[in-house]
Amino acid sequence: xxxxxxxxxxxPCCAKNAATAPLAAAVSSDWTLREYLDHFRCRISGLRxxxxxxPGLYTAGNPDKNSDVFVSANYKMxxxxxxxxxxxxNVWILVLDTKGINVWCAAGxxxxxxxxxxxxxxxxxxxxxVSHKRIIAPQLGAPGIAAHIVQQKTGxxxxxxxxxxxxxxxxxxxxxxxxxxxxxxxxxxxxxxVLTPMEMIPAIKIYAIYAALIFFIMGLKPSGIIFKDGLAxxxxxxxxxxxxxxxxxxxxxxxxxxxPFRSFAVKGWIAGLVxxxxxxxxxxxxxxxxxxxxxxxxxxSSYIALQFTGSTVFTGMSGVKKELRFxxxxxxxxxxxxxxxxxxxxxxxxxxL
Amino acid sequence: xKYLTNVTSLxxxxxxxxxxxxxxxxxxHAVFVMSGKKAALSDKDRCxxxxxxxxxCAFGAIAVNAGVGCAAAIINGMVTGGKPSCGCGDTAGECC
Ligand code: SF4
Ligand code: SF4
Numbered sequence: 001x002x003x004x005x006x007x008x009x010x011x012p013c014c015a016k017n018a019a020t021a022p023l024a025a026a027v028s029s030d031w032t033l034r035e036y037l038d039h040f041r042c043r044i045s046g047l048r049x050x051x052x053x054x055p056g057l058y059t060a061g062n063p064d065k066n067s068d069v070f071v072s073a074n075y076k077m078x079x080x081x082x083x084x085x086x087x088x089x090n091v092w093i094l095v096l097d098t099k100g101i102n103v104w105c106a107a108g109x110x111x112x113x114x115x116x117x118x119x120x121x122x123x124x125x126x127x128x129x130v131s132h133k134r135i136i137a138p139q140l141g142a143p144g145i146a147a148h149i150v151q152q153k154t155g156x157x158x159x160x161x162x163x164x165x166x167x168x169x170x171x172x173x174x175x176x177x178x179x180x181x182x183x184x185x186x187x188x189x190x191x192x193x194v195l196t197p198m199e200m201i202p203a204i205k206i207y208a209i210y211a212a213l214i215f216f217i218m219g220l221k222p223s224g225i226i227f228k229d230g231l232a233x234x235x236x237x238x239x240x241x242x243x244x245x246x247x248x249x250x251x252x253x254x255x256x257x258x259x260p261f262r263s264f265a266v267k268g269w270i271a272g273l274v275x276x277x278x279x280x281x282x283x284x285x286x287x288x289x290x291x292x293x294x295x296x297x298x299x300x301s302s303y304i305a306l307q308f309t310g311s312t313v314f315t316g317m318s319g320v321k322k323e324l325r326f327x328x329x330x331x332x333x334x335x336x337x338x339x340x341x342x343x344x345x346x347x348x349x350x351x352x353l
Numbered sequence: 354x355k356y357l358t359n360v361t362s363l364x365x366x367x368x369x370x371x372x373x374x375x376x377x378x379x380x381x382h383a384v385f386v387m388s389g390k391k392a393a394l395s396d397k398d399r400c401x402x403x404x405x406x407x408x409x410c411a412f413g414a415i416a417v418n419a420g421v422g423c424a425a426a427i428i429n430g431m432v433t434g435g436k437p438s439c440g441c442g443d444t445a446g447e448c449c
Contacts, residue, residue, distance in 0.1 A: 139379060142379035143405040160379055262358070307425055309423055310423030310425050318360040320423065322357060
């Protein structure tokens, strides 16, 4: 399927309507194989940020003076999803400079915003390009755009299209009407799954430091570091630590609606408790180490799960602040007590206590 | 899915509302509905404080303390003493 898409693209469009609009660049609605691969890399790596298109006016198909104008961010992934959704339509696409950030985040920051939109409308001389006064912005850009101010300053009325670009065709066909369902953000298992790599990567980085630290502490003897002991005594903790990362960054986000309670910290803690319990069944571990495990790992999982609030589409700032107010002191004291316990065990092991 | 209840900073002042329906159009969680000639709140607890409604209400009938509901951003803001920010500024790495 990818191949056929790529083949279709091998004869690029371009420059056909350059005459009708000297200011606009033409784009195709199809994705190249290269773009499919880039999108995938984008999901799993830090590439997201620099994946940008040049701001300005573009054409899809052969738009004329009556064609619709869609507004997009210059994050290439947002732009690509939009242009693919416009396949077969003749429209203008006005790309704002959002520093390569997606519409939703850029709107929150204000780069997908009133001033930038007004500036781009001016710079592209939109009033000479089209004879109407309608522009269609993605609904998720609304936090950044004051539609009434745009209209005051430019004469263009902003219509907010559907949340999901894939609904654009239905929206246009319905006479620019969104249904209640098109206006709501959804948060499906799939949505959550594609977000988990971004949760896993930072967590794994911290985990690597944690694993090295555990290995070092477990192998530490008054006489130096014993490699064999580090491995033998450290492995259960390294294993449980990995479980905590998985629980916080993958299991909790995926099972979000099914883990009890609304607080993400509590959800992560409960999931962490369950998985620590299951994990401990499979390894032999001394009683004091189990005490440490039940204290430390559920809290770690809770902390990681709380980070997922940054990826959700329904957690507000006041709510997250409230969670942090009770969770942060618990994390800090939990980490401190865990450390004291560890020192205590070590001293006992060495026969000092 | 719903988040914590009774925390949102969303405020609605029906007296200033002209019934232009912008808030209903922009809210991604259907917090606003039309009730006769004015807007009304359906379920405040679904509000995620994105600020779209307040920014697009030309009549000042809505106020909300908009911001990112993101733990890393808020911790970031606590550490730097500034506004919560997801660190995805002009040069930094990924965000949200
Ligand atoms: S946007 Fe403002 S004036 Fe318009 S319906 Fe909503 S609250 Fe009322
Ligand atoms: S702040 Fe956002 S989520 Fe809350 S009511 Fe307004 S538009 Fe809806």
